Amino acid sequence: MKYRTREKGGVAIIELSGKLMGGEDSSIFRGLIYDLLEKKIKNVVVDLGGLSWINSAGMGILISGYTTMRKHQGDLKLLNVSNKIKSLLYVTKLNLIFESFDNEKEAVLSYSRN
């Protein structure tokens, strides 16, 4: 997993690329999440568009980011979910948990709507 973090209107955008699959990715991602919380950022958009690859352990990484943010009254939403990842989300019904978007602007704006 590689990543790049940006901020837009108080929302953190984490762009992931490469492979997301458990192992050390898990601690790296947790580190990112806690860095954001220290900066009092609780609203996150994870851009999966650059991921070549994910497995259920990688999904677990996103889930733990999600639950952490929710515990802090924030959220973690997904951007640019490929068909392959979509089918993983659907079969596990995690599509009901994660909000997801095809457009960065919309994803960011969704946070100011509530």
Add this chain to the structure above:
Amino acid sequence: MKYRTREKGGVAIIELSGKLMGGEDSSIFRGLIYDLLEKKIKNVVVDLGGLSWINSAGMGILISGYTTMRKHQGDLKLLNVSNKIKSLLYVTKLNLIFESFDNEKEAVLSYSRN
């Protein structure tokens, strides 16, 4: 191997795609060449841009097309040669045999220059 043949200013353009690697590709390509000769077309440009893949047997197919056209006072030139194919041409010194182009217009025009 898949192919598509067009004509432009008396020059046949054969677009190849998929894999070029001996076996039945050889007879299919020979068929294409003889179809052109029947139509009195001797000047050929083979567009390799769509090829995902070639081996030395595939190179042999192009060579036999080349020698056939030369025997009939024509020529066979290459278009859109990938780096991988270029290294095959260089190592076998076949780059000295085949004229090659990155631009279809130039490839076709090269036939009216002599």
Add this chain to the structure above:
Amino acid sequence: MPEYITIEFPSRHKYLNMIDIVCGEIAEDMGLKLEIANEIAISVIEACTNALEHGNKSSPEKNIRMVIKRDPDKISIEVYDWGKGFDYKEYLQHIPDPSDIQKVRGRGIFIMKEMMDDISFELVKDRGMKVTLEKNLIKS
């Protein structure tokens, strides 16, 4: 006559990408719909992840062996590790709810079961776990 493709690779996550690509390539060659191809690749990756992490305990000197069997109307994939196995009969009867977000892991077997037509486990003597995934084919 079925065709067999066998791949053996060290227990390192980085090789899973290669396995994914090989599955995609074979599925394409078999003319499978992209959706079916994805389900197969996802399931194979889950089986290999388990072989790697649970079976071989991520020891790179232990190989994972994968055998793909192509039949005209079925594809089956066997994944072997060198581990001691687990109580799969018990597990299969109580597969956890995959939408339970309190759990970070534990979705692999559920996913394989949902995406493939058949999944079976076997502890092979002097070897380790063997997981067999099967999918009946609908051509695109």
Add this chain to the structure above:
Amino acid sequence: MPEYITIEFPSRHKYLNMIDIVCGEIAEDMGLKLEIANEIAISVIEACTNALEHGNKSSPEKNIRMVIKRDPDKISIEVYDWGKGFDYKEYLQHIPDPSDIQKVRGRGIFIMKEMMDDISFELVKDRGMKVTLEKNLIKS
């Protein structure tokens, strides 16, 4: 410690694409320059084409076995077929000129020799031909 990746596949040309992709994936993982990666993939494909056509006479029920050995400073690839071999000592001493356009075939071994650092042949008893390709590595 070297790492081994083994692939066995039926003698059908269509599988060469998979072999090409696997070589590319491993080369990328090893951090090799694209040019080096291409030379390795091209050579492996030539060796596999020979195993398929000359060794196994294109019989799909005969497998080709390829073993990739990753060392930190070297990659070597063995390709096994089930054929009777050929007089490689003689052939290596009279490799035909690859730029001779009267010849449609006969460039594979020349290409492997040029692109790899070492190529060796061995007729394995009760097996067939084994071709070993080696390349010393310069990291990108």
